[in-house]
Amino acid sequence: MSALENSRVTGVLLDVSGVLKDGETAIPGSVEAIRKLREAGLTIRFLTNETQMTRRKLAASLIDLGFCLQERDIIPPCPALVTLLKRENMRPHLLVHPDILPEFDGIDKSNPNCVVVSDAADNFTYENLNEAFRVLINMEKPRLFSLGRGKYYSDNGGLTLDVGAFTAALEYAADIKAEVIGKPQPEFFMSVLRDMRVEPQEAVMIGDDIVGDVGGAQNCGLTGVLVRTGKYRSSDEKHPTVHPDAIVDDLAQGVDLILKSRK
């Protein structure tokens, strides 16, 4: 943890799935770890690429698990995308999880001029993928927005394909490059830091995604800490391009190190 020893940490960004919880279960020690961060007066945000439920529902489920947080502390990519769609007069064809459809209320979805893909889970049917592809290939200038581009995630202990795999499929077939909203997009990290009023060098990101969490944070000047929970695999410690500032067993250990570095 040498990278943390001489730092002045004032803000902590936390991934949700695989750090706070795995599936519907809190990871041991994580509820207590969040409480400690709050007691130490650190500014916290939960930076998630979660797109299987609305922010409201995610907040409620985390509170149910015992976490001390408010809905506004959670930063999923969907609100940023909705702002962008409105600003650029985009009418999306949605390939998303049914539970986040309410986030798109009030957005014109007729005669689509772009496709939005998120972690649609069971909605990633052959039929729905073909439909999204046909919408794209028939556009004069196809635009594909992807909410994050994770490779996979841990769901109750099993690895599951994430949105990035299906985005890659559509990119390949339609010969286009998706515009990513969410981690590891730099603007996603920077807008949260602005909101927190924390400088990158004073912030730590803790996550289980070596590329999306750790690499994304480091690219913006934050300290990137990898946890050995969630989708962590031992091969992550030999990643060819991303080298975490620290690797910890779990959130509890990561938080203890942050708090120790402040003393």
Next chain:
Amino acid sequence: MSALENSRVTGVLLDVSGVLKDGETAIPGSVEAIRKLREAGLTIRFLTNETQMTRRKLAASLIDLGFCLQERDIIPPCPALVTLLKRENMRPHLLVHPDILPEFDGIDKSNPNCVVVSDAADNFTYENLNEAFRVLINMEKPRLFSLGRGKYYSDNGGLTLDVGAFTAALEYAADIKAEVIGKPQPEFFMSVLRDMRVEPQEAVMIGDDIVGDVGGAQNCGLTGVLVRTGKYRSSDEKHPTVHPDAIVDDLAQGVDLILKSRK
């Protein structure tokens, strides 16, 4: 057709879907075109990335449509893959169309050490994709074999995602590169030419896939002709890297030009 005018064509390679037929319908003039090629004494092979049915069934369906051909004239990628699997003691997990399962009879599929993906069509379910991904990610040295890597194809007039899109999804998620068997793999073209006893500069490939058919053939020194049937789109004529030797309205026109060039 300047590229054909001074050539001495002795062999013709033909894509099947989108050239001979679209869905279950023969493309007008194509049955007659094949007959003309045969009458002119040209050596013909049908070089297809078709993996939705066995070679036997594909031959039967083409004969039903009126085409003059024999099963051994059809070269799909599956037999070459089966040879490779046997040679390298590979035990595949199959993500393929149920109708080609008989091609894998006699191959040990227990305790898989590779994944094979072909155009599985409706079998490309979220569940099956996740299962193939989990097999890959749990291998020490994941190997993924892809039967072709087409982007899309025309099926009764509608564009449908091809195996390449799903291969791209698995490649992205598992961070690996698939080994492609079929067009545009050079060995696939060259082994057919050897069997035909035709030199590349004496052979013409006619297809509706600008990359897989035309580009793949040109890379091996064949003349590549694009047809404006099947999945052809006008944007193919402005492809950034592949420039067909000729573009024709359909197989009938392509065959007439080949025959004229021989006079």
